[in-house]
Amino acid sequence: MVLVPLRDQVNLVSDMLLFLLVTVVVGYVGGMVSTVVAAVVSTALLNYFFTPPLHTLAISDANNAIALVVFVTVAVLVSYAVDLAARRTRQAAEAEAEARALAAGNEMRTALLAAVGHDLRTPLAAAKASVSGLRSVDQDLSPGDRVELVEVADESLDRLAELVDNLLDMSRLNAGALTLRLSPTALDEVVARSLDDLGDGAARVDVVLAEDLPSIHADGGLLERVFANLLTNAVRYSPPGRPVHVVAVVKDETLEVRVVDHGPGIPSADRDRVFLPFQRLGDTDNTTGVGLGLALSRGLTEAMGGTLEPEETPGGGLTLVLTLRIAREPAAEPGHRERSGSAP
DSSP: OOSGGGTTTSOHHHHHHHHHHHHHHHHHHHOHHHHHHHHHHHHHHHHHHHSSSTTSSOOOOHHHHHHHHHHHHHHHHHHHHHHHHHHHHHHHHHHHHHHHHHHHHHHHHHHHHHHHHHHHHHHHHHHHHHHHHHHOSSSOOOHHHHHHHHHHHHHHHHHHHHHHHHHHHHHHHHHTOOOOOOEEEOHHHHHHHHHHHHGGGGGGEEEOOOTTOOOEEEOHHHHHHHHHHHHHHHHHHSOTTOOEEEEEEEETTEEEEEEEOOSSOOOGGGTTGGGSTTOOSSOOOSTTOOSOHHHHHHHHHHHTTOEEEEEEOTTSSEEEEEEEEBOSSOOSSOOOSOOOTTOO
């Protein structure tokens, strides 16, 4: 439509070059099939509107016939080259993405081996030594010694079970294979169960929840794992005599739960780093765990549609703020809304 009124000013060569440009652009955007269609249609349009005799597909001049044949051939070849280059670019990008994923996977496995090595060996060695001591016929063990060895073996096996559970949950999160059972959940019941998992550390946790707190939309089992990890981390870094506090407030359509400790805290520049797998505060040794607790807690929280963010505790320390949506329906069996881990 643009070139027909300019037929007296623009010659056939210029028309062919402009059609060739359009054909190459079509080939770059649409691929080889679109290129062939565009080349055939362009040839027909050139013949019908710009090659004498006009408005007919007949060609009276052999030079024009050769020009049209060369046009369609060049259009297909150039567009093929463009399509080939585009495909190779895509393949190179895909290969680079796969290489990065492979490198990230290798880095993760290296970190896993480095971090898990100590955490597996230590409880295994302790459990093995305890069991060997109990089975030894050469040692005359008192009842107290036997009880102590059994307790050491039990604690070591609990550490192993916790480590394996965290690793399995992290692998399911990364693979997108984690099964969620979201339902109205009473916060106090979940916190109570997580305190039971904390053992002696529960005495250092002060939990005060309002009686009228609404239920939250969550997976009770996964949320228990989240609180167990958060409370374990808070108790680990809180100094003796400074309890960990758990409080909750309603904000719009969400329930905001704060786990507050008064430990050394985390510099603001490093707060996101502690949520990476195999990272621990300080990262100086392997005696405090494999470094999956906070990473797993954030992953599970986000899988349930919530958030987990760090804040500085006034006066020093770390506050972890967990936010989850309020459930539309109440929990089936709401429990007591107030619990203190320091209560007998």
